[in-house]
Amino acid sequence: MKEKVHIYHTNDIHSHLENWPRINHFLVERREAHEADGEDVFIFDCGDFVDRWHPFTEGTKGKGNVTLINEAGYTAVTIGNNEGMTLDHRSLNELYSDAQFDIVLANLFLPEGKRPAWALPRQIYMTSRGTKIGVTGVTAYYHRLYKLLDWELTEPLHELSKQIELLRKEADVIIVLSHLGLQADRWIAENEPGVDLILGGHTHHVLPNGEPAGAALLGAAGRYGEYVGYVAAEWEIEDVSAKTFNATLFETAYLAAPPDETEQMHEWREIGKKLLSTEVVSLPNPLTYSWDKNSELPAMLAEALYHWCGADGALVNSGLFLAPLDEGQVTKYDIHQMLPHPINPCLVELDGGALREVLYQAEETQLPQLTFKGLGFRGVMMGKFVYHHIEADFQNNILQIGGKPLNLEETYKIATIDTFTFGKFFPQIQHAQMKIYYLPEFLRDVMEWHLIQLYK
Structure with missing residues (x-):
C-alpha cells in the first residue's frame, strides 16, 4: 500500500506581502483538500520571510510576519540572513515567541555555546501512517556579522553533517531546509547520503521541476513569493526505502485571489504606519532627492555616515533615497519610506590608489545608471554618487579628501554602505582588508540621528 505526502515550501519572500494573500489562500485550501482525502501535508519556509523594508515588518519587528505564518499553517521554518542579521539580538530572540510552528535551525548558538530555546537542531514528524520524516535546517555562514549581534554561528555544512547522521538513525525520510544557496545545496546532495x-x-x-542531485531532489521557489513550491512524495508503507519525489512550482500571479486581497494589503501597511507614527523632528522646509543630480538628502546621508563612522571621507549612492521629506512633522514611518533598505553603515580602509579607482568607477563609468536589487538594496537604480569630504573631478584632474590632494600611498578611512562590501560594484571595497560593520543600525537610523542633531 502506498502513502502519499504533500510538501509545500516557500523561500525568500522578503516581506513581499502583495503576494501573501494568494499564497495563504492557496495553502489553506490545498491543506483542506489533502486532509479531506486522508493525506498528510507539511509546509516549510527556508528563510528570509522577514524583511524590514515593509512597514508592517518594521513596525512589528517581524512578529506580524510570524502571525501570517501561523495563519497559513506552516509546519516548520529555518531562518535566513534577514531574520538573523537585520534584527537586534533581543528582537530575534523574541521573534518566534508566539510561533505555532517549529524553527529548525542547527547552526545558531548563544555566546556561551547553548542553542536558543526557540531553535531546534532537528525535528521528527510522524505521518498518520507512522512514517518518520526528519527535518533539519541551516542558515548562511555570516559568522562575523552574527558575532556583532551577540550570536555564534557554526559552519553550516559541518553542523548539518552531524544532524543528518543522527537523523539517519531515527527517520525514514530526511528533509533539509537550507538557506545556503544552490551550490551548497548541490554539495549537500552529492556528499550527504x-x-x-x-x-x-x-x-x-x-x-520549476526541482533538480535531481546525488540521491536527492532539490526544490526552490525563487524570491518574493512569486512562486510556491510543491513536492508530491510517495512510498510503500511496508518499504519506505522505495521513495519518489516529484516537484513543481505554482506561479502566485495565477493563483486564485481571496475576495479581500486588496483590503489585506492595505491593512498591513496601515498597521505598520500607525506603529511608526512617532515624530522624530519637525522640518522648517522640505528636503528633496535626485538620482542624477546633486540634492540635499543624499548629501546629508554622506555627512551623517562620515560623523557616525569617524571617517576621513564618505561615499553613498543617491539611488538609496525613495521618498523626500516634506515640511513639518517627520515620523519614523516617513524616514522608513525614504530609506527602507536593510543596509548597515560600514567603514573601510583604502589606500589612495584604491580610493582613486573607486572614484573613477563612480564618476567615469555607467555604474550610476545600473539597475539592480539585492544585497539589502530595495531601490531601482544605483544613482549618482555623493561624497562628504571628498572631491572627485577627473575632467579637471581634481581628486581631494579633506581639502588635500589625494595621496596614492596614504591610507584613508571611508564611510560607506555594507552593500558595496558584498557586491562586485567596487572590487577595491569588496576586497578591502579592514572593514568595520555597524550593526544593528540601518542607514535610516543614522539619518534619524543626524536629523535630530540638525533640527531638534
Whole structure:
C-alpha cells in the first residue's frame, strides 16, 4: 500500500506581502483538500520571510510576519540572513515567541555555546501512517556579522553533517531546509547520503521541476513569493526505502485571489504606519532627492555616515533615497519610506590608489545608471554618487579628501554602505582588508540621528 505526502515550501519572500494573500489562500485550501482525502501535508519556509523594508515588518519587528505564518499553517521554518542579521539580538530572540510552528535551525548558538530555546537542531514528524520524516535546517555562514549581534554561528555544512547522521538513525525520510544557496545545496546532495529532499533559498534560484542531485531532489521557489513550491512524495508503507519525489512550482500571479486581497494589503501597511507614527523632528522646509543630480538628502546621508563612522571621507549612492521629506512633522514611518533598505553603515580602509579607482568607477563609468536589487538594496537604480569630504573631478584632474590632494600611498578611512562590501560594484571595497560593520543600525537610523542633531 502506498502513502502519499504533500510538501509545500516557500523561500525568500522578503516581506513581499502583495503576494501573501494568494499564497495563504492557496495553502489553506490545498491543506483542506489533502486532509479531506486522508493525506498528510507539511509546509516549510527556508528563510528570509522577514524583511524590514515593509512597514508592517518594521513596525512589528517581524512578529506580524510570524502571525501570517501561523495563519497559513506552516509546519516548520529555518531562518535566513534577514531574520538573523537585520534584527537586534533581543528582537530575534523574541521573534518566534508566539510561533505555532517549529524553527529548525542547527547552526545558531548563544555566546556561551547553548542553542536558543526557540531553535531546534532537528525535528521528527510522524505521518498518520507512522512514517518518520526528519527535518533539519541551516542558515548562511555570516559568522562575523552574527558575532556583532551577540550570536555564534557554526559552519553550516559541518553542523548539518552531524544532524543528518543522527537523523539517519531515527527517520525514514530526511528533509533539509537550507538557506545556503544552490551550490551548497548541490554539495549537500552529492556528499550527504540519506538526504531525500533539500528545500533551499538564499540565492533566489528557481527550479520549476526541482533538480535531481546525488540521491536527492532539490526544490526552490525563487524570491518574493512569486512562486510556491510543491513536492508530491510517495512510498510503500511496508518499504519506505522505495521513495519518489516529484516537484513543481505554482506561479502566485495565477493563483486564485481571496475576495479581500486588496483590503489585506492595505491593512498591513496601515498597521505598520500607525506603529511608526512617532515624530522624530519637525522640518522648517522640505528636503528633496535626485538620482542624477546633486540634492540635499543624499548629501546629508554622506555627512551623517562620515560623523557616525569617524571617517576621513564618505561615499553613498543617491539611488538609496525613495521618498523626500516634506515640511513639518517627520515620523519614523516617513524616514522608513525614504530609506527602507536593510543596509548597515560600514567603514573601510583604502589606500589612495584604491580610493582613486573607486572614484573613477563612480564618476567615469555607467555604474550610476545600473539597475539592480539585492544585497539589502530595495531601490531601482544605483544613482549618482555623493561624497562628504571628498572631491572627485577627473575632467579637471581634481581628486581631494579633506581639502588635500589625494595621496596614492596614504591610507584613508571611508564611510560607506555594507552593500558595496558584498557586491562586485567596487572590487577595491569588496576586497578591502579592514572593514568595520555597524550593526544593528540601518542607514535610516543614522539619518534619524543626524536629523535630530540638525533640527531638534
